[in-house]
Amino acid sequence: YLDMVKEYAVIYNGEMEEGYTPALYQNFPYYINPNFASGDLYFNNNLYTNQQLRLDLYKDELIVLVPGKQFNKIIDFHGVDKATIHGVTIVYKDKSSNLSSGYYIQLYTSSSMEMLQKITAEIDKVNLGDKRSFKIKEQFYLIQKGKNPVIVKNKNTFIKLFPGYKKEINSYIKQNNLKFSHNKAKSFAQLAAYCHELTNLNPLL
Secondary structure (H helix, E strand, O other): OHHHHHHHHHHOOOOEOOOOOOOOEOOOOEOOOOOOEEEEEEEOOEEEEEEEEEEEOOOOEEEEEOOOOOOEEEOOHHHEEEEEEOOEEEEEEOHHHOOOOEEEEEEEEOOOEEEEEEEEEEEOOOOOOOOEOEEEEEEEEEEEOOOOOEEOOOHHHHHOOOHHHHHHHHHHHHHOOOOOOOOHHHHHHHHHHHHHHHHHHOOOO
């Protein structure tokens, strides 16, 4: 076992994960699905590649599968810089960011702004004797440099954060056919990238 983990031991020394038994739960509160996915973990400024990871949205824990598939361990969030799984970047934010502490999906980041998605799982109401089930909720935050995070619910609340650029933003949304009723994460990410470029090219507009 020690030979297998070698220099990776620092990320495998967390507590054991307490999983969810199918006998009690109809579904499982993991991001995308319960399967472990190959990803990279940036931990205490070191890169650990090709790790088997999954994100528990109910307990807000990042889990790693120890080589040999013997143990699932909870990664110590204090050391997590970021992780990449399922094609997205996951970051840990503490209270110093003026957000609720926990893991967030980083949809976009630049020198002037950051777009985050917070996905949580909650136990749905169940009848006595029924299996428990989880329902998923999401919330989006835009953080501009030097400002507190703002909850962004739709395109209108986003545009209100850039009052001097309303015409340009509306035009961009229309030209790129951005949809906020579905595929909201992708649309917000694209819009944040555009607004970063727009405000830097036209700071006095």
